[in-house]
Amino acid sequence: MEPQAARRTVPPRSSFRTQRASIRPTSRQVDPAAVAREMKRREGQASTRMRIKAVILLLMFLVFMAIFTVTVLASLNQSTMADACLTVRSKFLAGGMLEEVRDRPSFWRYIRQGLRGALFPESVDAQLARDLVGTSTGLALIPIDADNWMFGSPRLRQQRVTASGGCEGGSMFSLWTITCYGPFSDSNVDKGPYGVRLLDANGLPITMADLVKLGRGEEVTQPTTVEFPSDEEIRREAIDARYIWFEYEDATPDSNGATTSLPSHKGKYGTYPPGGYIVQLPTDPDDYDRRTELLEHANYVDLSTRAVFLEMSFWNNNLGLFGVVLVTVEFSASGLVSTDVRVTTLQPRVFLTPEGLGSVGEWITTFGEIIIVMFILYYVAEEASELATARWKYFKDPWNVLDWIALVFLIAAFAIRLKIYSSTPLTLITYTAESSTTINIDVQPNNYAPPTLDFGILELQDSNVYTDLQQIALDDRLAKQMYALAAVSISVKLSKFVASLSYIKLLVKSLHGAYQQFGAFFILFVTTLVGFVMAFNVAFGASVSELSTFGQTLLFLVRAFLKDVDLSHIYAQRPVIGSIAVLLFVAIIHFLMANLLFAIILAGLSHEVAKHEEGRDVEEKEDEVKSTVAQFTAWLMIKLKVKWRLKRYAPRLYAKIFLKAANEKDAIKSASPKKTEEGPLELTVEASDDMQDSAEFDMDQALADLRQADEPADRRKLALRVSRRLINSAEEIMPSIEHMAGRSLSKIQSMGISVSSGMSECIEVVDGLQRAANDISERVEELREQQIEAIGEE
Numbered sequence: 001m002e003p004q005a006a007r008r009t010v011p012p013r014s015s016f017r018t019q020r021a022s023i024r025p026t027s028r029q030v031d032p033a034a035v036a037r038e039m040k041r042r043e044g045q046a047s048t049r050m051r052i053k054a055v056i057l058l059l060m061f062l063v064f065m066a067i068f069t070v071t072v073l074a075s076l077n078q079s080t081m082a083d084a085c086l087t088v089r090s091k092f093l094a095g096g097m098l099e100e101v102r103d104r105p106s107f108w109r110y111i112r113q114g115l116r117g118a119l120f121p122e123s124v125d126a127q128l129a130r131d132l133v134g135t136s137t138g139l140a141l142i143p144i145d146a147d148n149w150m151f152g153s154p155r156l157r158q159q160r161v162t163a164s165g166g167c168e169g170g171s172m173f174s175l176w177t178i179t180c181y182g183p184f185s186d187s188n189v190d191k192g193p194y195g196v197r198l199l200d201a202n203g204l205p206i207t208m209a210d211l212v213k214l215g216r217g218e219e220v221t222q223p224t225t226v227e228f229p230s231d232e233e234i235r236r237e238a239i240d241a242r243y244i245w246f247e248y249e250d251a252t253p254d255s256n257g258a259t260t261s262l263p264s265h266k267g268k269y270g271t272y273p274p275g276g277y278i279v280q281l282p283t284d285p286d287d288y289d290r291r292t293e294l295l296e297h298a299n300y301v302d303l304s305t306r307a308v309f310l311e312m313s314f315w316n317n318n319l320g321l322f323g324v325v326l327v328t329v330e331f332s333a334s335g336l337v338s339t340d341v342r343v344t345t346l347q348p349r350v351f352l353t354p355e356g357l358g359s360v361g362e363w364i365t366t367f368g369e370i371i372i373v374m375f376i377l378y379y380v381a382e383e384a385s386e387l388a389t390a391r392w393k394y395f396k397d398p399w400n401v402l403d404w405i406a407l408v409f410l411i412a413a414f415a416i417r418l419k420i421y422s423s424t425p426l427t428l429i430t431y432t433a434e435s436s437t438t439i440n441i442d443v444q445p446n447n448y449a450p451p452t453l454d455f456g457i458l459e460l461q462d463s464n465v466y467t468d469l470q471q472i473a474l475d476d477r478l479a480k481q482m483y484a485l486a487a488v489s490i491s492v493k494l495s496k497f498v499a500s501l502s503y504i505k506l507l508v509k510s511l512h513g514a515y516q517q518f519g520a521f522f523i524l525f526v527t528t529l530v531g532f533v534m535a536f537n538v539a540f541g542a543s544v545s546e547l548s549t550f551g552q553t554l555l556f557l558v559r560a561f562l563k564d565v566d567l568s569h570i571y572a573q574r575p576v577i578g579s580i581a582v583l584l585f586v587a588i589i590h591f592l593m594a595n596l597l598f599a600i601i602l603a604g605l606s607h608e609v610a611k612h613e614e615g616r617d618v619e620e621k622e623d624e625v626k627s628t629v630a631q632f633t634a635w636l637m638i639k640l641k642v643k644w645r646l647k648r649y650a651p652r653l654y655a656k657i658f659l660k661a662a663n664e665k666d667a668i669k670s671a672s673p674k675k676t677e678e679g680p681l682e683l684t685v686e687a688s689d690d691m692q693d694s695a696e697f698d699m700d701q702a703l704a705d706l707r708q709a710d711e712p713a714d715r716r717k718l719a720l721r722v723s724r725r726l727i728n729s730a731e732e733i734m735p736s737i738e739h740m741a742g743r744s745l746s747k748i749q750s751m752g753i754s755v756s757s758g759m760s761e762c763i764e765v766v767d768g769l770q771r772a773a774n775d776i777s778e779r780v781e782e783l784r785e786q787q788i789e790a791i792g793e794e
Helices: 016-026 032-075 078-096 104-119 124-133 208-216 231-241 285-297 360-396 398-422 457-461 470-498 502-513 515-540 550-561 568-573 575-614 624-640 642-649 651-671 685-689 699-708 712-793
Strands: 148-150 155-160 277-280 305-316 321-331 337-346 427-432 440-445
Touching: 032 360, 032 470, 078 104, 078 148, 078 305, 078 321, 078 337, 104 285, 104 305, 321 470, 337 470, 360 398, 398 470, 502 575, 515 550, 515 568, 515 575, 550 575, 568 575, 624 642, 642 651
Parallel strands: none
Antiparallel strands: 148 305, 155 277, 155 305, 305 321, 321 337, 427 440
């Protein structure tokens, strides 16, 4: 039996024309109008998302600004704190006795009379406070009056200079031996011990009482018999000996590494380091009188003294405030004396515990600060991500720089607060009134701070203990300054969001457009001011203390530019030169420079207003604020499904709001006339009347007049005339353009027909080749089958 060979059937192959026809329906024709609509829709969605994001950022910033403002203002009861500072400061001024200090005797008069009256007043209020406390409670705090209490004892701290010999100044004074005491500096600080020994003029030992007699000018005789002092007399002699022999105490860190003494103090005549010759003052009036008399007799303040600081703390039980007092008396090398009183009030929540005394306002302030810290972390992360993306281009935007300035101030303020907490004292004073005559004081430990200061515990046990709060007061003032600078930066940042308003945008553009003129003005102003500073310093520095140094002269003249100083005393010192200098300063700085600054601002504003009126400012055509608000409102209504909820739960309200608005809109649209085609340029009636015939119009002359015109009205009129002439010219050549376009179109159509015929011929040739290939394939298949049959027969 012959094997049946399986015959493979060649699949029918369609022609190229058939395949091409089957492919054609799968290809979609691209509609340019649909693509444009889709692109416009996507751009609108992107614009909407950007506007919504901008609104969200604005709302977040407004919330942050509101929380920051409420927190800062709520944490500082400025009126109450200012009243407390003024009250205590007036006490230490002692009715003007501090300002009357001119030499050593007047200084001791203030210490022994004025300061004693401030610390131990013989007033009704002080007596009422003593009666209120009573004597059975063992209270160590001493009342200054019914409101303020001495928190520990006061102390005196002194800085001295080394006496220098050989100050004769050449052969003129070679017959004299002169000892001089120069101005205070780090190179001539005196740290050696000084004072008096208990010896009389003959070198024989004397008692403390004899020393007091000698200081008063009384005669002292040696006793014929030896008397042995009692134990109490020996103890008092040992205590009093501390007030006649003085040794320098450096500011050294304690066992926990914290320095508790006053930092370097910048005064009028020098910068004084911490430490010094420290003397504790007692809180008993009789002991105070004795100790201050001993200090005066022992020459605690002498020719080497350059600065004396009185430091103490107080507590106001009515307001719950601590106070830090620093009275400064500086003795210059020229003989002048400068005095100053600085009082700083501290809230317990600032440096003891975050909740302070536990009031509602303090808790709100604490939570507000926590929220502010969270905002700071968010803004830092946001700015850091933008910086990582944009890199150096990030700093080209001034708003980014302003953001970092505000963040740096806020971070610095909170870092200072953490620094205060890390070195804060341990206890908190709370008052509980048990009866109308006694007050008990409880000490609560502060678990938030390391044991750096035994604040409050020792003061309650011994009124002669002093705890230094000067560093904490300085840090608190610095933190408030950082808050103030941050508040200014945040307020300026708000202008970034309101700059989209029309008139505010106009003002911002006016300033931005004139920044080059501002830069030139700043250079001119600084150079001129520096010249006046040098002139005033050289001419009047030796006679006017405010002009003695370059920095003081610069500050004086800047204040003079702001009209904050009196220039008449310069004229009083040197009438001729002073009057000329003051006249030149007023004429150049006040009249010329100030008016030049105003002219720059007005020029920039006038330029922007002219652009706005001429219609060249495209951005003014769209009110971005209204558009942003509308888009945000629509997005919010869609997200919250406002229409759907009103239609379902309040159909009448839905019909009243939305259907009524839609009907009114359709009525307005149907009543509005159809728009007519307008020319590319709208002309006013006055401008149209001024148009001339084309035969009378000279284009070259009109362009020359347009370039030379200065008035905006003339420029606008000439521009309209040129535009009208160009429009007429365009209308004249339009038929020629249409004819040329028609011929071009006919040529394109003929070329298209030629290309179509050529493509048809190509398609026919390809079809013939396809048919030939099919025939060849069939012949090859037949030959293959014949060969297989022949092989099978063999």
